[in-house]
Amino acid sequence: MSDMNVQQVLAQMRVMEAQAKSQIGPDALSINEVQGAQKTDFSEVLANSINSVNDTVMKSGDMAKAFEKGDSGITMAELMINMEKASVSFQAMTSVRNKLLTAYQEIMNMPV
Template sequence: MSGTDINQVLAQMRAMAAAAEGNKTSPAAASDAGKPDFGKLLEESINKVNEAQQHAGNLALSFEAGNPNVNLGEVMVALQKASLSFEAMTQVRNKLVSAYQEVMNMQV
């Protein structure tokens, strides 16, 4: 996963956080504008985090097995990217849970 991929994932997560904080546009308006819906965006972000973790795990296993094409620096960078993306996803999840709880506590 390159640096631009991480920036794209972070941009998607920021968009999800803005939607969770009460963006005034309705889901129908978002889909009419040609933008992916919230569920699809969330699913794509989770899949990218999963891919980063799998890639880092595979690199670590290759390095442990003694593969000469994999160096320690590459493994460490991949592991840090995977860790950072997972931490960002966890923070987004926490914000979503908080927003859900706030909505559930609203009086109708």
């Protein structure tokens, strides 16, 4: 893998980090401090993250199909990076789902 691809991946990771911080940071910090701030529902955040993971997986699948058909604009390195991104994001989503289910089960088992 060349330096150019590594730099592109690092730049993409920094952009994704900034996006994640901008989605979570202001709402989480200002709920009690600012009364006029627009609140984000948990369901919206969850749905947006699931849709994001779905888009990543679909993009990876489309890229794999294009590579199999012989599209010269897609390199093996780009394909593998996109496939790993899809895999990691899906694993993270699955982990979050499992933690949410565990928390729900613990709450449901609490005595009233």
